[in-house]
Each structure stands twice: as C-alpha cells, then as structure tokens.
Amino acid sequence: MKSFFQLIARHRVLASTLFLMIFPFIMPYEALAINILIFGLFAMGFNLLFGYMGLLSFGHAAFLGIGSYLTGIGIVHYSMPWGSAILVGVIGAAIGGLLMGFLAIRTRGIYFSMVTLALGQIVFYCFYKAESLTGGENGLRGVRVDNFNILGITVDFLNPLVKYYIILFFVVIAMWLISRILSSPLGAVMEAIRENEKRAAACGFDVARTKLLVFVLSAAICGLAGSLRALHLSIVPIDSLHYLQSGQAVMMSILGGMGTFFGPFIGAAVMLYLEDVVTTFTKHWMAVIGLVFMFFVLFFPKGIWGTILSKLNLNQDSKS
Amino acid sequence: MQLLTGIALGSIYALLALGLCLIFGMLNVVNFAHGAFFMVGAFMGVYFLGVTGNFWFSLILTPLATGVLGLLTERFLVRPLYGRGIDYPLLLTFGLSYVLIEAMRVTFGIEGLPSVTPDGLKGTLDVGIGFFPKYRLFLIAATAVIIFAVWFFIQKTRYGLIIKAGAADQDIVKVLGIDIAKVWLMVFGLGCAIAGLSGILASPTRSVNPEMGIPILAESFVVTVVGGMGSPVGAVVAGLLVGVVYSMTSLFFPDLAELSIFVLMAVVLLIRPQGLFGKAGAMG
Numbered sequence: 186m187k188s189f190f191q192l193i194a195r196h197r198v199l200a201s202t203l204f205l206m207i208f209p210f211i212m213p214y215e216a217l218a219i220n221i222l223i224f225g226l227f228a229m230g231f232n233l234l235f236g237y238m239g240l241l242s243f244g245h246a247a248f249l250g251i252g253s254y255l256t257g258i259g260i261v262h263y264s265m266p267w268g269s270a271i272l273v274g275v276i277g278a279a280i281g282g283l284l285m286g287f288l289a290i291r292t293r294g295i296y297f298s299m300v301t302l303a304l305g306q307i308v309f310y311c312f313y314k315a316e317s318l319t320g321g322e323n324g325l326r327g328v329r330v331d332n333f334n335i336l337g338i339t340v341d342f343l344n345p346l347v348k349y350y351i352i353l354f355f356v357v358i359a360m361w362l363i364s365r366i367l368s369s370p371l372g373a374v375m376e377a378i379r380e381n382e383k384r385a386a387a388c389g390f391d392v393a394r395t396k397l398l399v400f401v402l403s404a405a406i407c408g409l410a411g412s413l414r415a416l417h418l419s420i421v422p423i424d425s426l427h428y429l430q431s432g433q434a435v436m437m438s439i440l441g442g443m444g445t446f447f448g449p450f451i452g453a454a455v456m457l458y459l460e461d462v463v464t465t466f467t468k469h470w471m472a473v474i475g476l477v478f479m480f481f482v483l484f485f486p487k488g489i490w491g492t493i494l495s496k497l498n499l500n501q502d503s504k505s
Numbered sequence: 506m507q508l509l510t511g512i513a514l515g516s517i518y519a520l521l522a523l524g525l526c527l528i529f530g531m532l533n534v535v536n537f538a539h540g541a542f543f544m545v546g547a548f549m550g551v552y553f554l555g556v557t558g559n560f561w562f563s564l565i566l567t568p569l570a571t572g573v574l575g576l577l578t579e580r581f582l583v584r585p586l587y588g589r590g591i592d593y594p595l596l597l598t599f600g601l602s603y604v605l606i607e608a609m610r611v612t613f614g615i616e617g618l619p620s621v622t623p624d625g626l627k628g629t630l631d632v633g634i635g636f637f638p639k640y641r642l643f644l645i646a647a648t649a650v651i652i653f654a655v656w657f658f659i660q661k662t663r664y665g666l667i668i669k670a671g672a673a674d675q676d677i678v679k680v681l682g683i684d685i686a687k688v689w690l691m692v693f694g695l696g697c698a699i700a701g702l703s704g705i706l707a708s709p710t711r712s713v714n715p716e717m718g719i720p721i722l723a724e725s726f727v728v729t730v731v732g733g734m735g736s737p738v739g740a741v742v743a744g745l746l747v748g749v750v751y752s753m754t755s756l757f758f759p760d761l762a763e764l765s766i767f768v769l770m771a772v773v774l775l776i777r778p779q780g781l782f783g784k785a786g787a788m789g
Contacts, residue, residue, distance in 0.1 A: 241592055288771055291778040295535045295591055296734065299726040300774065306723045307767040314760055428719055432599060439596060469611055475603030482597045483585060 187497050197446050198364045202357050215345035217461055221454045223414045226356050228437035228449030230406030236444035238399050239379035241298045243431050244305030248278040248404040250426030252411025254312055257328040257421040267330045271412040278408020279401050286400030309426040325421040352413050359406055436478050442488030451490050506635050507756045513641035515748020516648035517707045521725040522740035524699035530735045531672045531692045534594040540722025541602035542697045546571050546704025547713045548609050551618045560623030567705045568698035575697025579690050609715045617714030640709055727770045733783025
C-alpha cells in the first residue's frame with residue numbers, strides 16, 4: 186500500500202493524467218467531470234500560493250473571472266479563435282495578479298486576506314459596471330466554439346466527452362508546470378517562506394519578489410481555469426468574480442489537503458460531487474458544504490489527502 | 506448634506522469595524538462571519554419588530570440574540586482552535602458565514618424581508634442647511650452612544666481593565682486568578698452583539714436579504730485596513746472617512762461609488778501599509 190502511494194507521489198503528473206483519462210467514465214455525467222477538472226485546476230492554482238507559501242488569498246475569484254471574461258470578450262466581441270482567446274485570458278489574469286500582488290504583498294497575515302478580498306471586490310465592480318462589454322448582471326453570453334480540424338479530423342466541441350479531453354489537455358500542461366515549479370529551487374524557497382519568512386530572508390532570498398512571482402503564477406493558472414470555464418459553459422456568469430467563488434477555492438484546498446499536490450483536486454472533486462448529490466434533495470447545499478468545511482477545519486485540518494499521507498508517514502520527504 | 510449622509514453610512518462601518526477590532530485585539534481572531542452576524546442582526550431586528558411592534562424592544566432583543574449566538578460560536582467552534590495559528594479561526598468563521606446565510610434563507614426565504622422604519626423616526630427634519638431623514642440622524646446619534654458606551658466600558662470599568670490586561674499579557678492575567686477563557690467568551694459575544702446591533706440599525710436604510718452581509722464584510726475590511734488593525738480609534742475614524750468618501754463619490758461620480766472606497770484603501774496601502782492609526786510592524 187505504502188509503496189503504491191510512493192509510486193504515485195513520484196510520478197504525480199503521469200498518475201493524475203492516467204486517472205483523469207478514465208475519470209469521466211466513473212462520474213454520473215460528463216459535465217460534472219469537466220466541472221471538477223476546471224475547479225480542480227482553480228484550487229491547485231490557489232494552493233500554490235496558500236498551501237505552499239502560506240498566503241491565504243480571498244481574492245482569487247478575480248483571476249478566475251478575468252480569465253473567463255477576457256476569453257469570452259475575445260470570442261464574442263473580437264471573434265478571436267479560441268486558442269488565442271485562452272492565451273488572452275491567461276495573460277490578462279497574470280497582469281491582474283501582478284497588480285493585485287503588488288499591493289497585497291505589502292501586508293502580511295490576515296491583512297493579506299483582507300486586502301485580497303477587497304481588491305477582488307474592485308475587479309467584481311469593474312466587470313459588473315462595464316456592461317457593454319461584459320453584459321453586467323446577466324453575464325456574457327454566446328461564447329461559442331465552432332467545430333475545428335486537427336490533423337484532418339473534425340473536432341466537435343459540443344460533444345461533452347470531446348470537450349472533456351480538450352480541457353484535460355490544458356489541465357495536464359498546467360499540472361506539469363505546477364509540478365515543475367514545486368520541485369524546482371523556487372518551490373523550496375516557497376516552502377521556506379511559509380515555514381519562516383524572516384529566516385528565508387536571512388538566508389538571502391528575496392522574499393517580496395518570490396511572493397510576487399508566485400502570486401502571478403497562481404493568478405495565471407486560475408486564469409486558465411477561468412478561460413476553460415468560459416469555453417465549457419459558453420457563458421460567463423458574473424458569479425465567477427464573486428467572493429464566494431474565492432471561498433470555494435479556499436474550501437476545496439482545505440477539504441482536500443492544503444500544501445499537497447493532489448489535495449486541491451480531491452477537494453474540488455469531493456465538494457462538487459457533494460453539491461451534485463445534495464442539490465437533488467435540498468437547495469440549501471451551501472449549509473451542508475459550510476458544515477462539512479467547519480468539521481474539517483476543527484477535526485481534520487490536514488484535509489482528506491493530507492490525513493491519508495500523514496497516516497502513511499509519507500509526508501516528511503516529499504509533499505506529493 | 507451629502508456629508509451627513511456619509512457620516513450616517515460611515516457610522517455603520519465604524520460600528521462593524523469596532524466589533525471586528527474588539528475581537529481581533531483581544532483574541533487575535535478575525536471574525537470572517539462578522540458580515541453574517543450583521544445580516545442575522547438585520548433579519549432578527551425586522552422579525553422582532555414585526556412580533557413585538559416596538560422598535561426599541563427589538564433594539565434590545567437583537568443584540569442579545571446575536572450576542573448569545575456569538576457566545577456559542579466562541580465556546581464550541583473557535584475555542585478548540587486557539588493556538589493553531591491565525592488562519593484556522595478565520596477559516597472556521599468563513600464556513601460559519603455560509604451556514605448562517607443558508608440558515609436565514611431556510612427561515613425567512615431567499616427574498617429577504619421588507620425593511621421597516623419605526624414610526625417615530627419617519628420623515629425628515631430641518632437641520633439648518635436643508636431637510637434630512639430623521640432616521641439617519643437617529644443612526645448617527647445611536648452610533649455615537651454605542652461607541653461611547655464601548656469606550657467607557659473598556660477604559661473606565663473593572664472589566665475593561667481586565668480585557669485590556671488580557672490583550673497585553675494573558676499569562677499574567679491568568680496568574681492573577683482571572684478566568685481568561687470567560688473574558689474571551691464575553692469579548693467575542695460583545696463583538697457579535699455589536700455586529701447584530703449595527704445590522705438592525707442599518708436595516709431601515711437598506712434591503713434585508715441573506716447576501717447583505719457579503720459586501721459589507723469586504724467594506725468593513727477596507728475600514729479595518731485603512732484604520733489600522735487593532736486600533737479602535739482607527740476603526741471609528743476610518744469608518745466615518747469611508748462613509749464620507751463613498752457618499753461624496755456617489756454624488757459626483759455615481760458609477761464609481763463602490764470603487765472609491767477600495768481606491769482609498771489602495772492609496773492608504775501604498776503610503777502607509779500599516780493603516781492610518783496602526784503601529785508600524787503590527788502587520789505580522
């Protein structure tokens with residue numbers, strides 16, 4: 186058992202890719218699997234900042250929303266091809282991350298959470314007010330992806346399974362990138378900052394610049410999740426920018442296990458699956474999610490995956 | 506005129522930030538459910554007003570109810586998390602806010618309740634430079650009284666002394682034979698009671714719905730950051746400042762009203778990251 190988990194930990198991107206290849210077949214329907222894929226990526230991007238560097242942002246919906254809106258605006262208003270629209274979304278989110286990060290990293294601890302929450306509200310109001318571009322309260326409609334050809338094969342984006350694998354392609358690239366970052370020297374500096382910021386600074390690392398860099402990377406990954414979501418839903422609801430959406434990333438990370446590679450993904454899967462099940466018999470699923478979340482904060486602060494890892498004593502050498 | 510509107514709005518912010526500040530200064534806990542307690546206060550206020558038919562009665566009942574809710578929260582949810590770092594109580598209260606929002610939806614429906622202005626406070630009053638809604642004047646006066654009461658309680662009473670001592674050094678207070686856990690319980694309850702009170706006070710000026718606590722939470726965080734964390738003076742001054750900035754912007758640039766206070770925060774962060782009344786180095 187233990188060696189099996191070690192094997193997964195060593196080849197984490199390959200393992201998750203293989204699993205995600207068969208994932209839509211074990212889910213009740215493909216749309217849920219796609220949702221989990223997108224929010225799993227969102228939570229992973231968030232966790233890069235929170236789990237590995239200890240910065241608790243409550244404004245990450247901003248990046249999900251910027252990614253969604255810019256991709257949507259590109260397609261709807263400027264009839265961009267979807268590939269470049271994704272690129273615009275990701276770059277836009279990264280620039281947003283640079284601006285927000287520049288202000289937010291001037292503060293520490295809970296101030297950081299408060300400032301990111303407040304800055305997230307700015308982004309919300311900006312997109313909300315720019316009604317001619319974003320559709321305001323109604324959201325942006327008509328983000329369509331037409332059929333296209335790859336190597337002579339016509340790809341039908343409206344087929345849910347095809348859509349799943351196209352989105353998976355981007356998610357796997359992002360996962361590989363996250364994995365690379367974490368096992369690079371940058372990843373080590375991030376964890377050093379989380380454990381003791383002053384000591385990391387004394388070791389000669391530029392703490393502020395590392396924080397800003399990771400903030401931007403995290404924003405870009407969340408922006409990618411947003412772009413993919415716009416393509417998936419073919420509309421961009423204004424909810425994407427909402428503070429509760431930021432909270433979802435936080436909840437997913439904690440639920441799955443912050444500071445672990447698979448944790449946020451597992452958290453997203455469990456939460457969205459739970460939502461799917463709970464909404465069939467009550468519309469008050471938020472209360473259920475809230476209670477489950479509180480239960481985990483109180484009794485299992487390491488989350489599902491983190492608890493499994495610590496039970497197996499795998500946690501010391503590599504946080505997989 | 507617009508200045509008065511701003512002060513009326515600002516007094517709600519000041520009250521909320523004061524409650525946040527009280528809990529943070531003492532327990533080192535950021536109550537992310539503060540907006541939710543505000544929302545619960547507004548619902549209960551309108552509900553009690555409907556049942557008793559007396560605004561003053563509900564003005565007393567509501568903070569008692571949210572205060573008790575706060576006591577339960579501290580005792581059973583927040584207390585187990587002391588010593589686990591600052592993030593956990595924050596996360597827990599965040600989860601609690603979800604539950605409170607849904608609880609109000611279950612009880613009162615998703616539409617919310619119509620807000621009611623008490624009879625004696627309807628209409629306007631000539632304040633010399635023009636007519637001003639009576640209720641807003643009452644709001645300003647009530648806030649002033651509450652802030653004075655809290656100040657008096659902290660500065661001039663025995664309990665206030667214990668609270669201040671506890672915030673400075675909890676071990677010494679323990680050695681002196683004071684049950685610090687009880688003090689924390691009371692402070693958390695008091696903070697939540699103030700949040701509930703600001704909820705009922707604000708209810709006639711805005712729509713009462715389950716989501717009303719969310720924007721106000723973000724705004725009271727802005728107030729806290731502008732004023733400087735843990736500074737009660739900062740909370741009050743920044744609250745009023747934010748209120749005035751908001752209503753001035755909505756007079757001249759209505760579209761930018763919501764944004765203005767966040768811009769204010771960004772400017773303050775650039776110039777004084779620790780907030781107007783915060784001590785340097787207190788940001789950690």
